[in-house]
Amino acid sequence: MKKVAGLWIDHRKAIVVTLSDTGEETTTEVLSNAEKQLGRSEGKRSTLPFEAQQVPKDDKQQRGFTKHLKGFYDEVLSTIRDAHAVLVFGPGEAKGELKKLMEQGNLGKRILAIETVDKMTDREVAAKVREGYTIASKR
Numbered sequence: 797m798k799k800v801a802g803l804w805i806d807h808r809k810a811i812v813v814t815l816s817d818t819g820e821e822t823t824t825e826v827l828s829n830a831e832k833q834l835g836r837s838e839g840k841r842s843t844l845p846f847e848a849q850q851v852p853k854d855d856k857q858q859r860g861f862t863k864h865l866k867g868f869y870d871e872v873l874s875t876i877r878d879a880h881a882v883l884v885f886g887p888g889e890a891k892g893e894l895k896k897l898m899e900q901g902n903l904g905k906r907i908l909a910i911e912t913v914d915k916m917t918d919r920e921v922a923a924k925v926r927e928g929y930t931i932a933s934k935r
Contacts (some may be wrong), residue, residue: 884907
């Protein structure tokens with residue numbers, strides 16, 4: 797049975813829609829819980845001296861963010877690993893980063909298209925995936 801997938805992805809979450817030959821459709825949401833920048837607690841300024849020294853350095857913060865995203869991408873890849881074809885779309889850099897990981901894992905040939913789109917609801921993502929595979933199957 798052939799299985800195809802489409803996913804909308806950004807650094808905060810991924811919505812994965814899987815379609816099968818029987819017309820069965822499943823939607824999975826994967827959350828990253830990654831925060832690019834650490835904020836002040838409750839938006840209040842610290843009363844302690846040298847507040848700037850208490851915040852981690854930018855490069856350390858970026859390494860932590862990148863490591864966290866790697867785990868997120870691995871979880872997303874596990875949901876689409878058995879798909880024969882994949883559509884990837886989203887608003888930012890995450891789709892390109894995922895594409896690189898797929899190519900490193902010999903899954904790059906399964907990518908049908910990568911498209912830039914804005915925020916979408918789960919239903920809009922599912923409709924776009926169905927539409928994308930309908931167009932691709934007619935070629």
